[in-house]
Amino acid sequence: MQPPAQVPPVPPPEEEPQELARFREEWKAELQRRRAATAATQASSSPPQPASSSESTLPASPPAKVFVPVSVSQPRAGPSKNVLPETHPALNGTERPTYVSPGLGNALSIYRQAVYAEQRSDLDEALLLYRQAFRLDPHVDRAYHREEMLASILQGQTAAVKKLTVSAATDEEVEQLASNLQNTLALSKPVSTGKAVVTGTLASLISGFPQELAFEPENELESVPIKMLPDELLVLVLKKLDPTSIERFARVNKKLRVLSLDSTIWRNLVSKTYRPPQIPDIEYMIPVIEKHLSDFRRVYIEQPRVRFDGVYIAICHYVRPGLSENSWVNISHLITYHRYLRFLPNGQVLSLLANEEHSPQQVIPLLKPSLRMKGFFLGNWHLEGTTLHLTNLIDASGRFVLQGLEPPSSAPIHSHLHHSSNTTSEDRARYVFVMSLNLRSRPLGRWNRLDMETYESISLETGDATPVALKHDRPFWFSKVRSYGLQV
Template identity: 40%
Template sequence: MAFRLDSNVDRVFSSGDYLLSLRKAPQATTELVASAPHNPASIARGVLTTSSISESISFAPLVENLPVPIQHLPTELLVYILRFFSLTCNYTALERFGAVCKKARVLTMDNSLWRDIVRLLYQPPQIPKHAIIAEIVNSSYGNDYRRTLILHPRVRFDGVYIAVCHCMRPGFSDNAWVNVSHLVTYHRYLRFFQDGSVLSLLANEDNPSDVVQQLKTSIVRSGLCTGRWHVIGSEVFIHDLFDSGGNVAKYAFEMSLALRSKPLGRWNKLEMTQYQTKRVDTGEIDVLPLKNERPFWFSKVRSYHYCHH
């Protein structure tokens, strides 16, 4: 951990300069944060433009005594290069770069990098129809777009939510003294699209790795339903969920799910709180039991796009 923070920590420790650096660093950082306490972009750029701090925050070579060409690039140009990640909503790649060293982390804290990602991801139905994401960021998260992406509830488009469910089915036995029960395992899949459509698939035989590649708007198969979705707070509501078989449907399904973030990752769990059917002609609603239902866990799929321009 010490070498990750400073690749020359062994030489600094042996020279005794670390005591001096420990005394100076808190004062410099305190002055910098006090000058711009609510603006992450100004904090990041202030760190790199303050001479007493920028000298200790630099790119280090993987092998000692080798040149580091990226070190000579201006901060503005590095931020411009990193914006290509934000243009594709590839925030995971941006975060991986930020984990390289201290300077990379400071660069990825620039607010302009995350502003484009948040504006593309948080559009209706991800937020209420008349809501403005800039006002949400400013009022709830201190104009910090990266913090908004981490803390504000959202449905993810770069993968699929999968629930592994089990149920018991009675079997047949030739012996009257023996009761046979079969444990049936089936999967529920939910894939959300940015235009407000959603695919819901119930399958009990296929391999999940094969199914996720088939979950496209053009798919036609048994157990598949298509519907609409929207988010209110941390609740996801799916409605108008009809069987895609082509027949005139008499019933539509509706789901209510709670967005959660655990144990690792963000917004990677959906807990079904209500599941019901709605008769199309009369509007009569029948609530279904949730005895065998299990939570949906998010699984990232590399072939899925992050967002669409």
């Protein structure tokens, strides 16, 4: 009879390292300090609000709603040799068209006074002003709510522009936090080669390299000038390159492969890339870095991100039946149009729908916030996991006056819009759009494909959301643009 097998005792769970616990406390304290400073700055810069009273018996004006948008211009058929003009005729030394008619403008002004009077609990005056406003225009309430919605959307657009100065002020703090994270995280043992931390398949490859690596010439009779440069100087040079150039440089030999894995190179890329709206907040990256064992290169490769160094393009086709004089012959036209999405680090997104009259070679150099072209929309974006949300897309083609979104007077305005300068009250924006996309990596390259999931139009008057059919749409594929540079 055999004795029963003894079960080895289960080791007790390891306690959290003291350095990691201390770092978490320092991180939280630093974030609280920065949030308090930001709140104090916003409180000091915010304008005074009109006085209100809680004793009012009538409800105050409803808050403005924020909606989301996407462009749905219809492409036109037929080739053309037209070239994008430099300046739109309506913007060439002439005054921009007015947004509303004078009668409706007066009614809106009186309606706003009535709202303020109601907020002050002066109900008699508010009632008189409401009656006067409705006599001037029976639909003034709809116009008021539409104006409030547009104002909230434009406020979100201008706030995205202001993020550039705020993020520039916190670059040094983010770098310091990233440095503390690299030095204090106590994790499992990845392969370490000097200042590099490597995991995964590349770690097994690096572990087989010899300890002493050097630059060896292909021809023994030739010299190798790069041997004169110290490794520290080569790392500084690599920090100035984009990730694609770094990987190409690393394929030369084993020594350059090891130098390209220096943690400071990829830590800088991670700290500059992964910040809102790429992630909800900085704390979001702590478990991500822990998951990848503090391998910042692996974090940069595996963590979803929207790319800023190019444009996402969808090439769409559909067949349109044509007319023929011969009843025995059927003519069909193949129509091609392009959708463009360019994302900016400050949270803005540029959306453009262009037909085959304008090739990508013409459009891409002009795809900037100052563009004024039919089918051009401005909005905001944020990323949640692999789901990309486009919000507050609003028509910025130049057809409507959008206060706060006009480019500076010194900025060139590119336009291809031919509408009358006599804009009436009926030409106001009536719809905004919302779009959600799925971010993927296919088949070569990282995060280079966007699949459209939902697309809706929202009425500014009623707030009703209507799905838009995506019969001919295709996925967006990323195309790198040198002139955009590495905007991280």
